[in-house]
Amino acid sequence: MKNIGTHSFSKFSDEYGSLIALEEMKQIPFTVKRVYYIFDVEEDVRRGFHSHLELNQMLICVSGSVKILLKTPYDEKIVELNEPSKGLYIGPMIWREMFDFTPGTVLLVLADELYDEAEYIRNYEKYEVLAKEYFKE
Ligand code: TYD
Numbered sequence: 001m002k003n004i005g006t007h008s009f010s011k012f013s014d015e016y017g018s019l020i021a022l023e024e025m026k027q028i029p030f031t032v033k034r035v036y037y038i039f040d041v042e043e044d045v046r047r048g049f050h051s052h053l054e055l056n057q058m059l060i061c062v063s064g065s066v067k068i069l070l071k072t073p074y075d076e077k078i079v080e081l082n083e084p085s086k087g088l089y090i091g092p093m094i095w096r097e098m099f100d101f102t103p104g105t106v107l108l109v110l111a112d113e114l115y116d117e118a119e120y121i122r123n124y125e126k127y128e129v130l131a132k133e134y135f136k137e
Pocket of ligand 1: 034036038047048049050114115
């Protein structure tokens with residue numbers, strides 16, 4: 001699917017535990033300007049319901065598990081994030097919904113731009129019009 005990628009990060013594990021290091025333009029394919037994390041989500045909650053015009057993001061479920069619906073007018077799939085070594089890259093113009101958070105889940109997100117509400121598309125009908133043009137061959 002366009003503008004989507006799954007990444008597997010190297011883990012440093014020994015008898016003391018595990019560590020994963022992420023650096024911009026290395027494991028993360030963009031410069032990181034913002035980090036946020038989503039937690040305390042009840043099991044029946046579905047959130048997201050938006051796309052971004054230009055933002056690049058990497059989602060990492062550092063604890064627990066969550067499912068992400070990724071959608072364009074032409075394609076859709078569900079990716080489950082359930083280990084801290086797995087990264088989901090989401091580029092521009094992908095509609096996403098997050099659901100099935102297990103209790104205690106922490107979803108870490110790295111982004112290449114600062115928060116800008118004007119850069120969100122939160123209306124699916126509006127998204128569909130713009131995305132049909134964006135993804136057309
Ligand atoms: P929102 O993007 O709607 O969350 P989700 O898509 O996961 O449901 O963000 C929730 C609230 O947090 C909203 O009021 C905007 C605010 N927010 C920031 O202030 N900075 C940020 O970087 C993000 C992602 C959200």
